[in-house]
Amino acid sequence: MSRELLWFGIVGVSAMLVHLGSVALVLVPLGLPPLVANMVAFLLAFQVSYLGHHRFTFSAADAPVARSRRRFFLVALSSFLVNEVMYALLLRFTELDYRAALAIVLVAVAALTFFSARQWAFASNERA
Structure with a gap:
């Protein structure tokens, strides 16, 4: 990993x-x-x-290309939307500086994106 x-x-x-x-x-x-x-x-x-x-x-040679492209697009788009919502909520409901709030969001969304891509978007036929 x-x-x-x-x-x-x-x-x-x-x-x-x-x-x-x-x-x-x-x-x-x-x-x-x-x-x-x-x-x-x-x-x-x-x-x-x-x-x-x-x-x-992810060396996803055994993952069907059309399926993995479609799934990864959904992961990327979802990650962008989660990023925006989390950032807006932290800015609205906490006292965090905007830079600290953004850093928290970026780390959380990167982790979400990594695991979603690894477990779903680029999953081989056996893991899909």
């Missing part, structure tokens, strides 16, 4: 750089509004994330 965690971090950082870079360096300069650019960038970063996790993190 330590190899999976290492690759999960490497792939996650790579996807984040694609997301940030595509918004800041390409999409907004081309005239897309930032919120629209963010949605397009999410889809681009999803491709990097999916391919990296499928190939390196």
Whole structure:
């Protein structure tokens, strides 16, 4: 599992750089509004994330590609929604600094994403 965690971090950082870079360096300069650019960038970063996790993190060669792509998209989208809700709740109902609240949310959501991807999205036929 330590190899999976290492690759999960490497792939996650790579996807984040694609997301940030595509918004800041390409999409907004081309005239897309930032919120629209963010949605397009999410889809681009999803491709990097999916391919990296499928190939390196979970070595999911025996997981059907169409099924694992669909499932991982649901995991990624759900993780984004959980992130937003948890962050909003912590900001609203606690005294935490916004940075501390975000750090808590990011760690919790990363763990949720890792285990959901590992146990469900990239599960082999035997584990699905």
